[in-house]
Amino acid sequence: MKIHKYDTVIVGAGGAGMRAAIEATKRSRTAVLTKLYPTRSHTGAAQGGMAAALANVEEDNWEWHTFDTxxxxxxxxxxxxxxxxxxxxIxxxxxxxxxxxxxxxxxxxxIDQRRFGGHSRNHGEAPVRRSCYAADRTGHMILQTLYQNCVKEGVEFFNEFYVLDQLIVEIDGVKHSAGVVAYELATGEIHVFQAKAVIYASGGTGKFFKVTSNAHTLTGDGQAAVYRRGLPLEDMEFFQFHPTGIWRMGILLTEGARGEGGILRNKDGERFMEKYAPVMKDLASRDVVSRSIYTEIREGRGCGPEGDHVYLDLTHLPPEQLDAKLPDITEFARTYLGIEPYTDPIPIQPTAHYAMGGIPTNVQGEVLSDNTTVVPGLYAAGEVACVSVHGANRLGTNSLLDINVFGKRAGVAAAEYSAKVDAHIELPEDPAAQVVTQxxxxRNSTGTERVAAIRLELQECMDANVMVFRTEQTIKTAVEKIAELRERYLNVSIQDKGRRFNTDLLEAVELGNLLDLAEVMAVSALARKESRGGHYREDYPTRDDVNFMRHTMAYREVGDDGTESIRLDYKPVVQTRYQPMERKY
Amino acid sequence: MATPTLDKADAAGAPEPGFADSPYITATFRVRRFNPEISAESVWEDFQLEIDPKERVLDALHKIKWDQDGTLTFRRSCAHGICGSDAMRINGKNRLACKTLIKDLNPEKPITVEAIKGLTVLKDLVVDMDPFFQAYRDVMPFLITKETNEPTRERLQSAEDRERFDDTTKCILCAACTSSCPVFWNDGQYFGPAAIVNAHRFIFDSRDEAGEQRLEILNDKDGVWRCRTTFNCTDACPRGIEVTKAIQEVKRALITRRF
Structure with a gap:
């Protein structure tokens, strides 16, 4: 075991982590621990743009953007x-x-700007051009630009270091962060990083679904690490299903395609979004469009022999426009479906895309241990966090924005905190014990269960029961199935017993994270007896502001006999000037 | 009721309805294995799979790892050609495993999969990427401007000036180009195509003011002049970047000092 000492440690090197690193490195001795090489993160897969009311092409202002959000x-x-x-x-x-x-x-x-779902002029009058973009590679450009600037600032990276545990020390009854424990993929060695401040920027949890736009590596590692140490997770029942994933594969096709004029059509060629969202049509918010697609499919208007998808039609757009504005997604259609988008519509279905919930933070990125108490020295930003700027449904282009705004804020706040506190908190005795045991x-298990089998059953269960439409019955089915899988996970074994690049071992660890977080999601969803944003309950189809305009806070509780359970609590929503209204697009 | 479409998509392992024209096939994947914890030598190992030929080579590697041999080791993340993790040598050519469909590989014959060349193999398909990223860092891959007083708004750039370096902004640092280059294989000192591509991205960006410095770095004996114009890099690039052309443009800029 090696012990390292830094002022600030950042977990994750996607957009939020690198944006934080650029600030933190200027102000404090900073290390970035990342399970992938920095430019491999899923920020690079974001396509359509980043919202900001620059008003470069038409009238716009940040107040309208606030309202839309x-x-x-x-x-x-x-x-x-x-x-x-x-x-x-801006x-x-x-x-x-x-x-x-x-x-x-x-x-x-x-900077050019284009239309995007849910972004409107003057509180919903008409779509507005607010998304700043670089073709359909905006995330790629952000990731590359941030990495370039990390190189410029001399940011210190520990590549392929996998954080498995968060060290928490209680001082006078207040939980403080003391550092993290990481596993070095290349050697199998365990490292303890003692740090005055830790920032989680480790991304989402999409891999607990089967049809997802998320990378294989998005397994909720940061959320799981803090949750197991008794910190809450907020609003985990809210997950976004992006309307346009490639049929059966889930690969993202940007909303920018509809921003450029693309149209969703059912098997009769009908532009069905006109029925569901007369003003914004295909550019209504993502939860609305995803539900509309599945309504079409359920009512027998889906496409293909199985009637299980609809079409994204770009054929009326000039090929030059597709080449200039949507080069990557048109190539995906050619590569993976063998379809020419100039002439043929693209089969699509909603795909699990984004976790609105996560580690609760305040607007400085400071992590909360309950509704109000800050955990000194602990920060989170990006998809791993829940500020909450996305509420029950995130607007397209607000995630690339979130990672930049709150990545920067967390980086500055963490480094300033590091500079302010005199000494590191003393590490707990045998800090790596839990990770070594895990x-x-x-590595030594002789159990008969396989990681891949349990993971597939989890993903199929989540797709079938807690996706776009949910009921008490389907969620209960999921809760029971997840409990069974968690039990079977205790008997899981791996084939690779080595120390060098043991990805077999890491997949097993990641599955443990997914199982814990899937359970939190399902239990949180069961308790929310209303429909709001990405959480749609067919048995409670309307929003219930009286009982549920509040954030869910889920805590892991361990009984005296070692049994685990989830305790749910609730946190008020911060309301300033906007009264809740019925949501129409 | 459950979300309707997905029950059908869940039938992994069986031919899917609607794909009757492309039944599952049996394919052999011949993978070059290397694990220094076990042996100092690499060996070829064959795996047989029932697989839909429209699936990706990455899907095949996952099926092997998940169902047959958990020790098979490779890097991957996004699985659709954006993150650059899974460059490998497939049937002798550098490609991304997640962008290569099995049907495009003549699956009647064994499909060979091995690590990319010119970088030290650490285990199976995993190579040491540090020398690759060091060459990238050496070309100063970030915007450099001399102004001390930053503009309040964005710098202006015409659409034409933006277009000038568009091709080289697409690079995902997967190393497919650099590890396909015979000069790089023979001499690890050469910067390699990817680093030059990333220098090009800034040299031809109208906002950048360090073009001369970057050109001097690439004028080095291990710089652009080592390129023998074999076009392997252009063929290998999974993003369709005209890599050789970019290198030629850097060479021309060195001669004319115009860029």
């Missing part, structure tokens, strides 16, 4: 946080441009 999130958004997001969006885009990001340009040479148990 709150309405898009079905009023579960903390309104103070949404205001910060929309206000700081500088955040300009910062990236100054760092070198190659945005598409207007004829005047300013790793050795998996």
């Amino acid at each position: 709150i309405k898009g999130g079905d009023y579960l958004v903390d309104q103070d946080a949404a205001e910060i997001l929309a206000k700081e969006a 500088d955040s885009v300009l910062d990236l441009e100054k760092m070198g990001l190659p945005f598409n340009r207007t004829p005047q040479g300013t 790793v050795e148990r998996l």
Whole structure:
């Protein structure tokens, strides 16, 4: 075991982690621990753009953006946080441009902007061009630009270091962060990183679904690490299903395709979104469009021999426009479906895309141990966190914005905290004990269960029971199945017993994380007896602001006999100037 | 009721309805295995799979790892050609495993899969990427401007100036180009195509003011002049970047000092 000492440690090197690292490295001795090489993170898969009311191409302002974000999130958004997001969006885009990001340009040479779902002029009047973009590779450009600037700032990376545990020390009854424990993939060695401040920026949990736009590596590692140490997870029942994933594969086809004029059609060729969202049509918010697609499918208007998908039609758009604005997604259709989008519509279905919930933080990125208490020295930003700027449903282009605004805020706040506190908190005795036990148990297990089999059963169960439509019955089915799988997981064994690059072992660890988080999601969803944003209960089809305009806070409890359970609590939504209204697009 | 479409998609392992024209096939994957914990030598190992030929080579590697041999080791993440993790040598050519469909590989014959060349193999298909990223860092891959007073708004750039370096912004640092280059195989000192691509991305960006410095770095004996224009890099690039052309443009800029 090796012990390292840093001021600030950042877990994850996607957009939020690297944005934080650029700030933290300037202000404190910083290490970034990442389970992948930095440019491999899933920020790079984001396509359509980053919202900011630059008003470069038409009238716009950050107040309209704030309103759209709150309405898009079905009023579960903390309104103070949404205001910060929309206000700081402008500088955040300009910062990236100054760092070198190659945005598409207007004829005047300013940053070009395009339409995106849920973003509107004057509180819902009509779609507005607010998304700053670089073709359909905006996430790729952000990731590359941030990595370039990390190279420039000399950020210190520990590549393929996998954080498995968060060290928490209680001082006068208050939980403090003391550092993290990591597993080095190349050697199998365990490392303890003692740090004054730790920032989680480790991404989402999408791999507990089968049809997902998420990378194989998005397994909720950060959420699981803090949750197991008794910290809460907020709003985990809220998961976004992006309307346009490639049929059966789940690969993302950007909403920018509809922003450029693409149309969703059923088997009769009908533009069905006109029925569901007369004003915004195909550019209604993602939860609305995903439910509309499945309504079409259920009512027998789906396409193909199985009637199990609909079409994204780009054939009326000029090929030059597709080449210039949507080159990557048109190539995906050619590569993976053998379809020519110039002439043929693309089969699509909703795909599990984004966790609105996560580790609760305040607007400085400080992690909370209950509704109000900050965990000194612990921060989170990006998809792993829940500020909450996305509420019950995130608007497209607000995630690339979130990672930049709150990545920067967390980086600054953590480094300033590191500078302010005199000494590191003393590490607990034998800090790596839990990780050593976990790793050795998996390595030495002779159990008969296989990781891949349990993972597939989990994913199929989640797709079938807690996806776009949920009922008490389906959620209970999921809760029971997850409990069974968690039991079987105790008997899981791996084939690779070595120390060098043991990805077999890591997949087993990741499955443990997914199982814990899937359970939190299902239990949180069961208790929320209403429909709001991405959480749609067929048995409670309307929003219930009286009983449920509040955030779910899920805690792991361990009884005296070692039995685990989930305790749910609730946190009020911060409301400033926007009264909840019925959401229509 | 459950979400309707997915029950059908769940039938992994059986031919899917609607795909009657492409039944599952039996394919052999011949993988070059190496694990220094076990042996100092690499060996070829064959795996037989029942697989839909429209699936990716990455899907096949996952099926092997998940159902047959958990020790098979490779890097992957996004699985659709964006993250750059899974460059490997498939049937002798550098490709991304997640962008290569089995049907495009003549699956009647064994499909060979091995690590990319020119970088030290650490285990199976995993190579040491550090020298690759060091060459990238050496070309100063970040925007450099001399102005001390930053503009309040964005810098202006015409659509034409933006287009000038568009091709080289697509790089995902997968190393498929660099590890396909015979000069790089023979001499690890050469910067390699990927680093030059990333220098090109800034040299031809109208906002950048360090083009001369970057050109001097690439004027080095291990710089662009080592390129023998074999076009392996262009063929290998999974993003369709015209890599050899970019290297030629850097060479021309060194001669004319115009860029």
